[in-house]
Amino acid sequence: MIEITPAAQTPAPQSPESSNDPEKPLMITPEPGAPSMVSSSTLATPTRSVRWWIVAVAVLMVGLGLVYAYQQRQTQNAGQMVLDDSASPSGQQNQTTSTPSATATPAYNRQELLLTTQVDEKGDGSKVSYEHWLLNLAGGQKTKLDLPDSFVAYKHPDSPLVFFTKTTSENSIFVKNIVTEEVKEYQVITHPQADVNEGVTISDLKSIAPDGSLVIYSTFFSIPCPPVSVPPDFQGGFGPCMPDLDPSLPMGYYLYDVANKTNTYLGASVLVSTWDLAGQKLYFNDIDSNRGLKLLDLKTKQITIFDEAKTFGYGAYPVLGKNLILKIEGETGNAAGESSSVALSLTNLQTGDKQTIDSGRWADIQPFASVAPDESVFLYQRTKLDAQGRAIGSLHVYDFTTSETRRLTPDDSFYYSIHGYWSNAGTFITTRQFVGDGDRHTSLVQIRLSDGLITPIFEDVFRFTQN
Numbered sequence: 100m101i102e103i104t105p106a107a108q109t110p111a112p113q114s115p116e117s118s119n120d121p122e123k124p125l126m127i128t129p130e131p132g133a134p135s136m137v138s139s140s141t142l143a144t145p146t147r148s149v150r151w152w153i154v155a156v157a158v159l160m161v162g163l164g165l166v167y168a169y170q171q172r173q174t175q176n177a178g179q180m181v182l183d184d185s186a187s188p189s190g191q192q193n194q195t196t197s198t199p200s201a202t203a204t205p206a207y208n209r210q211e212l213l214l215t216t217q218v219d220e221k222g223d224g225s226k227v228s229y230e231h232w233l234l235n236l237a238g239g240q241k242t243k244l245d246l247p248d249s250f251v252a253y254k255h256p257d258s259p260l261v262f263f264t265k266t267t268s269e270n271s272i273f274v275k276n277i278v279t280e281e282v283k284e285y286q287v288i289t290h291p292q293a294d295v296n297e298g299v300t301i302s303d304l305k306s307i308a309p310d311g312s313l314v315i316y317s318t319f320f321s322i323p324c325p326p327v328s329v330p331p332d333f334q335g336g337f338g339p340c341m342p343d344l345d346p347s348l349p350m351g352y353y354l355y356d357v358a359n360k361t362n363t364y365l366g367a368s369v370l371v372s373t374w375d376l377a378g379q380k381l382y383f384n385d386i387d388s389n390r391g392l393k394l395l396d397l398k399t400k401q402i403t404i405f406d407e408a409k410t411f412g413y414g415a416y417p418v419l420g421k422n423l424i425l426k427i428e429g430e431t432g433n434a435a436g437e438s439s440s441v442a443l444s445l446t447n448l449q450t451g452d453k454q455t456i457d458s459g460r461w462a463d464i465q466p467f468a469s470v471a472p473d474e475s476v477f478l479y480q481r482t483k484l485d486a487q488g489r490a491i492g493s494l495h496v497y498d499f500t501t502s503e504t505r506r507l508t509p510d511d512s513f514y515y516s517i518h519g520y521w522s523n524a525g526t527f528i529t530t531r532q533f534v535g536d537g538d539r540h541t542s543l544v545q546i547r548l549s550d551g552l553i554t555p556i557f558e559d560v561f562r563f564t565q566n
Contacts, residue, residue, distance in 0.1 A: 210236045213254040215562040253304045260311040270297035303565035305371040414466030427466040473524045480517040518565045
């Protein structure tokens, strides 16, 4: 058993989603509402002149009328689009900004999952559209979201903010507050060449900070391709065409600060590992050049290497409250002198002690993990091929207290995704895809860790927490 050394920093305060009771639904702490009206504790002594009393009442009624008119104006403005132009990637702020509403935002005291379904409009796959749904975890109600022309949309379950992109807008990210119905557009990046298209997308839910203050997006620059001549028997596609590379504006992943409208370049290909907003840090895996787990200081925007990758396959996740780092490392076995291998391990960041949790051949264990909100357990994924060469994905759980590992999902013809959401410390919600003979449909399921009970909660899901 590896010794757990408490982290030196003060643990982040527990969020509502960090309930330790696996059998109870998550309790949401309502956000503070609008300030209540305070009346005077003592009444003014009435004077003998009734005329002054009538004047005072008249003034009061006029004041209340103005307040009512102002609130009506604010209500009418709800749901309108507000363009919130971003700065250039260098971080300079544009002059056009949105003005926050003067009234307090109503409390969002519920837990709702956002998922996406695909609609085959012609029945032959030639034209598809996408619908986004909110699923209330407490009552099971399903509500369709109005997000026209949206392909990608994500939302943290305890937040009213929906982040999405549109097929009709190349370089913008949109944020909709589902309480006020207000939608803001952030033009996050603009290429200096007028003919360049800036393709922007959000890869997964983890790319959005839990409080909605930061979002990581990827961008791809393209230009119209010139006319070309191809042989009549040519088969295949052509394009896209790319502009000349600009070292000051590389393609890849950027961190966008919503309030300050600034960009920070992270790398050509990255995966978010852990948000530590209390410590003002972001941990992410660089899976391109200079591979490893990197640390971004959210105040200074400085990037340092937290753990250097020593293998081709690599994924790392810090367990901050226990001062541990969870790593999946592997080699394909294709290079001379290499053997096909993968290992899942825990390393004590203070002592350097390392414990191997599981191992196998290349791709037996996928380079992803999901740590419970209270850091009591973590999940990881093993894969194998069935007789027809189809991938079967199973989830396994490791207990930090007992140092025991067990299989969580059954050995069946389903691919269970490691990319999901913890509704509490004992319940994991994710997707499973049927990969046997017949329709390869995908369902949203709830998995109870105590006994492995799996409950389907939504059918025919196209996307849940990742692209």
